[in-house]
Amino acid sequence: MSISTTTERTTGGDMSEESALERRLHSLVAPIVSDLGLELYDLDYAGGILKVTIDTPPGSPGGVDVDTLAQCTRLVSRELDHTDPIPGHYTLEVSSPGLERTLRTPRHFQREIGKTVSIRLRDVGNSDRRINGVLVAADDTACTVRVDGTAAAPIGDDRVVPYDQIDRAKTVFVWEAAPKPGGRGKPGSKRANRPADSSAPKRAPKKTPTVNSTDNHPNDQENMPS
Known part of the structure; x- marks a missing residue:
């Protein structure tokens, strides 16, 4: 943002x-x-x-x-x-630039090496005007993109793009999914469908205290956002 x-x-x-x-x-x-x-x-x-x-x-x-x-x-x-x-x-x-940054100068490209980028080319006779992939190199005249699968090149090919052929370019923010807590096989995780030990003594269920929802607590007002 x-x-x-x-x-x-x-x-x-x-x-x-x-x-x-x-x-x-x-x-x-x-x-x-x-x-x-x-x-x-x-x-x-x-x-x-x-x-x-x-x-x-x-x-x-x-x-x-x-x-x-x-x-x-x-x-x-x-x-x-x-x-x-x-x-x-x-x-x-x-x-401030935000998560997705416009790339207009060689310095912008050099600064964002290793990032995912989206490039739209000028009308230079190429039917595929869009390039998406990882920016792997950049100098004063051109950048190199490892394309992620377009009509111009298969996945994994490096494509050199002169700056004077670029109409617009920007970085693309890639959301990474956070690992789920308590994954299977991790230490401390519970096993599903684990048989109960019939020899172990059974415990009486704990009583859940009843809370009156109409009670007013002194700290409730202080913790409310202003």
Whole structure:
């Protein structure tokens, strides 16, 4: 699950080239994010919306909490108010990537090696435009996916995909079923259909105390969620 904070700003000026503007914004935002001990995962400006995605460094436990997102939003907003790099009215959104992450740059692919990914190709004359599998390698020009069974290749084949052929790509979160407690053959588990020992003395059943459901306990009110 991704979380985000949003703020709106209005500035003056003429519209600049978007790619140059994004590079300028990246140079302003990246040091702020780094000072918070985080990484600038992605920055995208389109349609009057500046989306800043921040994340913890690879291998770090946990993710970005709401308080840190709010702090980053304030700091970035203050810097943009001071430098005024965006012409016109715009909206600032600061968020964390979430479980399924959009892959837009070589660094994104390199960071997610070993993860399951879903890739949609551009229309390059290939009838099968979707590739699903495990990302096994990535460099500055292409990534390699061990496909999990598509019309393009059988299961287990590695497919090299140049970045310039990719329309969209993202990681896919794979749910893993938790092991059931008390499995068969585990120590301490009960055996089904075990014959009873007729020689053992029988115990009288325990009496179950009766609880009056209308009684009010002092701690009940304290433990209720606010």
